[in-house]
Amino acid sequence: MAGKPKYLQVADILRREIAEGIFRDGDKLTTEEELRFRFRVSRQTVRQAIAQLEDDGLVDRRRGSGTYVRHGPRKRQGLLRIGMLTSYITDYISPEILSGVEKTLNENSAVMVLSATQNDPALERSLMERLLDGQVDGLIVEGCRTAEPTPNADCFLRLAERNIPVLFMNAFYRELDSVPHLVMDDYGGGRRAAEELVHRGYKKLAGVFKMDDLQGVERARGFREALTDLGMPFSEDSLLTFDTEERMELFRSVKGEAFLQRLAAKEFDGLVCYNDIFASPVIEALENLGVNLPEDLGIISFDNAQVSALCRPALTTLAHPKERFGARAAEKMLRMLEGEKEGNESMKWTLIERDSAPVRKNG
Amino acid sequence: MAGKPKYLQVADILRREIAEGIFRDGDKLTTEEELRFRFRVSRQTVRQAIAQLEDDGLVDRRRGSGTYVRHGPRKRQGLLRIGMLTSYITDYISPEILSGVEKTLNENSAVMVLSATQNDPALERSLMERLLDGQVDGLIVEGCRTAEPTPNADCFLRLAERNIPVLFMNAFYRELDSVPHLVMDDYGGGRRAAEELVHRGYKKLAGVFKMDDLQGVERARGFREALTDLGMPFSEDSLLTFDTEERMELFRSVKGEAFLQRLAAKEFDGLVCYNDIFASPVIEALENLGVNLPEDLGIISFDNAQVSALCRPALTTLAHPKERFGARAAEKMLRMLEGEKEGNESMKWTLIERDSAPVRKNG
DNA sequence: ATAAATTTGTGCGTATGTATC
DNA sequence: GGATACATACGCACAAATTTA
Numbered sequence: 001m002a003g004k005p006k007y008l009q010v011a012d013i014l015r016r017e018i019a020e021g022i023f024r025d026g027d028k029l030t031t032e033e034e035l036r037f038r039f040r041v042s043r044q045t046v047r048q049a050i051a052q053l054e055d056d057g058l059v060d061r062r063r064g065s066g067t068y069v070r071h072g073p074r075k076r077q078g079l080l081r082i083g084m085l086t087s088y089i090t091d092y093i094s095p096e097i098l099s100g101v102e103k104t105l106n107e108n109s110a111v112m113v114l115s116a117t118q119n120d121p122a123l124e125r126s127l128m129e130r131l132l133d134g135q136v137d138g139l140i141v142e143g144c145r146t147a148e149p150t151p152n153a154d155c156f157l158r159l160a161e162r163n164i165p166v167l168f169m170n171a172f173y174r175e176l177d178s179v180p181h182l183v184m185d186d187y188g189g190g191r192r193a194a195e196e197l198v199h200r201g202y203k204k205l206a207g208v209f210k211m212d213d214l215q216g217v218e219r220a221r222g223f224r225e226a227l228t229d230l231g232m233p234f235s236e237d238s239l240l241t242f243d244t245e246e247r248m249e250l251f252r253s254v255k256g257e258a259f260l261q262r263l264a265a266k267e268f269d270g271l272v273c274y275n276d277i278f279a280s281p282v283i284e285a286l287e288n289l290g291v292n293l294p295e296d297l298g299i300i301s302f303d304n305a306q307v308s309a310l311c312r313p314a315l316t317t318l319a320h321p322k323e324r325f326g327a328r329a330a331e332k333m334l335r336m337l338e339g340e341k342e343g344n345e346s347m348k349w350t351l352i353e354r355d356s357a358p359v360r361k362n363g
Numbered sequence: 364m365a366g367k368p369k370y371l372q373v374a375d376i377l378r379r380e381i382a383e384g385i386f387r388d389g390d391k392l393t394t395e396e397e398l399r400f401r402f403r404v405s406r407q408t409v410r411q412a413i414a415q416l417e418d419d420g421l422v423d424r425r426r427g428s429g430t431y432v433r434h435g436p437r438k439r440q441g442l443l444r445i446g447m448l449t450s451y452i453t454d455y456i457s458p459e460i461l462s463g464v465e466k467t468l469n470e471n472s473a474v475m476v477l478s479a480t481q482n483d484p485a486l487e488r489s490l491m492e493r494l495l496d497g498q499v500d501g502l503i504v505e506g507c508r509t510a511e512p513t514p515n516a517d518c519f520l521r522l523a524e525r526n527i528p529v530l531f532m533n534a535f536y537r538e539l540d541s542v543p544h545l546v547m548d549d550y551g552g553g554r555r556a557a558e559e560l561v562h563r564g565y566k567k568l569a570g571v572f573k574m575d576d577l578q579g580v581e582r583a584r585g586f587r588e589a590l591t592d593l594g595m596p597f598s599e600d601s602l603l604t605f606d607t608e609e610r611m612e613l614f615r616s617v618k619g620e621a622f623l624q625r626l627a628a629k630e631f632d633g634l635v636c637y638n639d640i641f642a643s644p645v646i647e648a649l650e651n652l653g654v655n656l657p658e659d660l661g662i663i664s665f666d667n668a669q670v671s672a673l674c675r676p677a678l679t680t681l682a683h684p685k686e687r688f689g690a691r692a693a694e695k696m697l698r699m700l701e702g703e704k705e706g707n708e709s710m711k712w713t714l715i716e717r718d719s720a721p722v723r724k725n726g
Numbered sequence: 727a728t729a730a731a732t733t734t735g736t737g738c739g740t741a742t743g744t745a746t747c
Numbered sequence: 748g749g750a751t752a753c754a755t756a757c758g759c760a761c762a763a764a765t766t767t768a
Contacts, residue, residue, distance in 0.1 A: 005755060033731065042757040047734085063734045079475070079493060089462040095453040102452060102479055111493060113444070114477045130442060130474060135759030292691055310673035368736055394752065405738040410753085426753045427745035 002178045010039050018058055019161040023069040028048050029059055031066065037344065056162065057137075066253055070163060080110035082333055083136035085118045087144055093305050093322050097169075100326025101140065108334050110137075112142060119144040119213075119244045121151055124231040134223070138165045138333050145169040146180040165336035171214045171328045180336075182329050185346040186215045190222025191351060193300045198230050201360030202270030202298050206263065209274045209284070211241040216274055217301065218347075223272055237338035238268065248358040250278070251285050263297060264289040268362070271302035298357040302349070313355035321347055343354055373402050373412035381421055382524055386432040392422055394429065400442035426445050429532070433526065442664045443473035446499035448490060449532075450482045450507055456668050456685050457641055461640075464503065465687025470702045471697050473500075482507040482576075482607045484514050486561035491518045493589055501528045501696050509534040509577040510606070532692045543699075548709040549578045552681050553585025555712060556635040559679075561593050563632030565661050566721030568595065569626065571645070572637045574604040579637055582665065586635055599632065613641070614648050626660060627652040632723070636664035639671040642678055642719075661720040665712070684710055 001210040004012075014029070030038070035046045050067055054060045060068045082105055088092050090207035102112050113136055117124040124144055132155075136299060139159060143150070150156075150173045157176065158250040159166050160178070168181035197205055207223050220239060227234040240259040242250050263271065263286060279301035283293060291297060294313050301308070304319035321328075325347060332342045365377075365439040376393070384394060393401070413430055413624040416422045423431045444663045449457050465475050476499055494502065495518075501524060504573055506513070513536045515521075523541070524531050531544035540633055560568055570586050571581035583602060603622040606614050611617040626634065628647060636642040640662035646656060654660060659677050664671070667682035684691075688710060695705045 007755075015749080033733080044758085045756060048755085061734065064732075064734060065766070089465055090458040095458040098477075099479065102477060106478060106490065106493075109493065112477050114461075114465060114475050115469060116462065116666040130469075130472065179399065307669065307673065309671065312675075370736075395754080407739085411736085417741060424753065425746080427747075427751075429746090429752065 001007055006039075007045045007048035007109070008052070010035070010041065011052040013039075014049065014053060015056070015058065016068055017352045018053070021071075023071075025193055029067040029069050033338075041043040045254055058163070060072035065082065079336060080105075080108075080334075081114070081135065082135045082242075082330070083113045083131040083139040085115055085117055085124060085139065085141045087142050089114070089116050092275060093303050093320055096322035097326035097329075099306040100323035100328075100331045102326075103323075104330035104334075110296070110330075110334065111127075115203050116289055117142070117144050121145055124150075125152045125155060128159075132159065132162075132164075136164065136336050138167075140167050140169050140329055140333055142169050143171040143173050145212045147212050147217050149173065149175050167329060167333050167336065167342070169325075172219065175324050176216070179225075180332070182325070182332055182343045182345050182347070184320060184325075185348055186214070186220040187217035189302060189348075189349045190272070191226040192222075192351070193219075193302070193318060194223045194226035195230070195334075196229075196300055196351065197270040197272065197298055197357060198232060200298065200357060202357075204238075204268045205234075205241065205272065206238045206240070206259075206268040208240045208242075208259075208278055210244065210247065210278075212243040216241075219272075219274065247278070251281050260285050260289065264291050266296060268297065270298045271300075273299055275302045276305040276315055276317055277303075279317075280307050280311055283311055283313075283315075283356075294356050296356055298360065300357050304350075305354050308352070311356070316354045316357040317352050318349035319352045320349070336363070368409045369402075369404050370411035371415070373404065373409065374415040377416060378411060378421065381385075381416070381432055383466070391429040392432050408554055419634070420500075427600075443468075443471075443500045443697075444476055444498065444702060445473050446494040446495075446502040448478055448480055448487060448502065449503045450480055450505050452477070452479050455638060456666050456683055459685035460689035463686035463691075464693045466686075466690075467690040467693035467697070470694075473697065474694075480505075480507050484508055485678065486644070487513075487680070488515045488518060491515065495522065495525075495527075499699050503530050503532050503692055504536040505532050506536050508575045509536055509558075510580050512536065512538050528696065530689075530692060530696050530699065530705070537577070539703050543693055543695070543705045543707055544641070545688070545708050546677050546708070547578070547683060547688075548711055549581035550585040552712045553587075553635070553666060554589040555585075555714070556582075556665070556681060557586045557589035558593070558637065559663055559714065560633040560661055560720060561590075561595060562659065563720060565720075566595075567601075568597075568629045568633040568635065569601045569603070569622075569631040569692075570635045571603045571605075571622075571641055573607065573610065573641075575606040577672045582637065602625035608682075610641070614644050623648050623652065627654050629659060631660065633661045633720070634663075636662060638665045639668040639674075639678055639680055641664075642680075643674055644677075645717075646674055646676075655722055657692075657719050661723065663720050667713075667715050671715070671717070674719070679720040680715050680719045681712035682715045683712070717723075 032043055032046045036043050050059060054061060058070060060070055084101060088094055100159060105112050113131065115127045117127060121144055153176060155164055156179060164190055166178060166179050170183055172181035194205060205227060207220060209220040224234060246253060251260060278301055286293060301315055301317045303316045308315035308317045336342050371398055395406050395409045399406050411423065417424060421433060447464060451457055466469055468475050476494065478490045480490060484507055516539060518531055519539055519542060529542050531542060533546055535544035535546065557568060568590060570583060572583040587597060609616065614623060636645060642662055649656060664672035664680045667680045671680045699705050
């Protein structure tokens with residue numbers, strides 16, 4: 001009637017019923033014979049419909065026993081495909097994280113299907129739709145623009161319907177609280193960075209934070225609250241905040257240059273920086289402005305990217321565990337594929353002491 | 364008879380016949396009706412068999428027209444999966460290359476299935492077998508230990524049988540000359556590096572090359588031949604060569620330290636270095652030995668990795684096109700999937716002038 | 727432990743629908 | 748329009764595996 005062949009209609013109805021949870025955990029689906037009566041079709045048609053569901057990995061057929069709904073995630077035939085959506089492949093510490101994911105997956109006979117969202121929700125959406133098509137068995141996602149609600153919530157929910165486990169990494173969408181995440185302790189990191197500087201004798205702290213991702217928002221919150229708790233002066237004015245689009249020309253923009261001038265004018269003596277990639281151009285710009293580093297300004301940043309050891313002064317930084325982090329994400333995903341319930345987890349930063357934030361001589 | 368169901372027997376026979384090339388290029392497979400007579404089975408059984416082949420991507424069914432053998436590479440339903448085997452994900456300039464591949468693939472609704480071989484042929488083999496299982500539509504491979512014949516030739520040939528196009532990238536296996544490759548002009552780069560130093564007035568050149576990959580072998584050959592052509596002194600003794608396993612502790616090994624001592628003793632005034640990643644520790648070691656850079660020793664290396672701009676002195680280097688290179692590889696692969704024949708190609712190096720190899724004051 | 731009942735897997739014949747040439 | 752070829756659909760029979768009596 002609807003132009004659609006019967007077997008697809010039947011498949012769709014069953015698919016929906018499975019998604020709605022009418023069938024219990026690993027329980028038996030109605031018998032082919034019963035479905036035949038229910039839908040008034042031949043057994044062949046029923047079988048064709050069920051073949052669709054089997055293709056989607058929603059059911060398991062066992063001869064002599066029955067057809068079982070797979071509410072636990074599916075057991076593919078040996079090879080698992082894990083989709084990986086990262087913001088960027090080259091930026092920051094992504095390569096190391098990816099390497100950790102890849103190694104762990106390969107050790108468990110799984111492969112990684114990698115795509116980059118460029119931190120763009122629209123691209124994220126189209127990639128997710130593509131990956132769904134590509135039959136991945138699980139998905140690890142570095143959320144993009146996580147400070148705001150995602151327009152792609154429906155995609156993530158559709159994955160859940162299909163029993164495809166999802167894990168957020170580094171950044172997650174607050175509203176999708178049924179999806180587990182593995183993140184860094186960004187709030188704690190923000191606190192730690194501020195406290196370290198204060199304990200080393202720095203008196204007036206500034207901060208540079210990217211604010212369209214949860215990471216930056218949380219680091220900024222930790223920074224702010226640490227200062228308040230320590231009874232240090234703080235005003236929103238001492239923060240330079242920016243979004244992803246601005247990152248390339250931040251320090252050539254009006255707002256960025258103005259901030260650099262204030263740093264050069266010694267309005268502050270300490271700086272917490274969103275990450276090493278931003279710390280590096282700050283250092284360069286300040287040296288060009290004749291600022292003595294680290295004497296005039298102590299800097300602590302995040303990540304421990306390769307560049308942090310090569311800067312002059314070498315950056316004191318809170319190290320991201322990178323490969324270990326990626327491996328952990330992969331482990332969680334593999335466990336989810338085994339049917340286990342994984343909770344949220346946050347990993348701790350490790351302070352790497354270099355030259356950019358020495359203990360301040362009291363002056 | 365053999366316990367196997369008829370439809371699988373039929374499928375197997377057809378599969379073999381297709382592999383043997385009994386059916387021509389995009390030509391029609393025998394009609395369902397004809398197969399029914401040939402195998403003395405029902406049409407349903409024939410259809411079941413053909414469904415298997417369709418699943419494997421070996422045939423296309425077109426209603427009203429016929430069932431066609433896909434001797435040209437298959438047209439998947441919109442989504443192509445391209446396997447990518449790189450030596451390392453984080454090392455050198457891999458992230459940039461991968462990023463180029465990924466972007467280009469995504470623009471053409473394809474996805475990248477990424478694995479790292481760690482430059483180990485055994486791992487390469489197991490990953491290839493896994494990828495074959497994972498139904499990739501094409502494969503881009505950075506050959507590993509390409510200076511020697513690969514033990515995995517059979518795997519590559521099996522891919523060809525399945526009409527899965529393969530492209531070698533950066534390094535290829537000489538004996539597999541039916542497989543196209545995209546590489547850098549390593550021989551020309553080796554020549555260029557040597558010539559640049561000579562033209563700048565450097566008189567006694569040394570070289571550091573990794574020799575288990577074709578890249579290093581070719582760069583060394585170019586280096587050697589350029590010197591000979593220019594009538595410069597050259598002996599094999601002026602080369603420090605090493606293999607992948609040694610790379611981590613090269614400059615802490617007896618052979619490495621001895622070489623550094625010779626450089627420090629000003630036995631040479633110019634150095635061509637396999638790539639920036641090796642140039643960087645050389646510089647550090649030499650500065651610790653009290654060598655004045657770049658006055659005492661001019662250095663040119665390869666790749667233009669990020670580290671090259673951050674070294675002191677900043678490295679003069681032959682730049683690898685990285686993202687563009689990756690994009691080019693992806694383009695070639697996509698064209699191969701369209702059924703076009705792609706030839707070999709080598710891209711040129713661009714000299715990036717920095718501080719490590721200034722024109723030498725004649726002394 | 728065995729037999730019977732249940733359930734999916736394989737296979738055939740037939741009829742009709744629909745896209746292509 | 749007609750011929751061809753794949754797609755959908757039904758009904759039936761028996762096989763093989765599993766569960767149950």
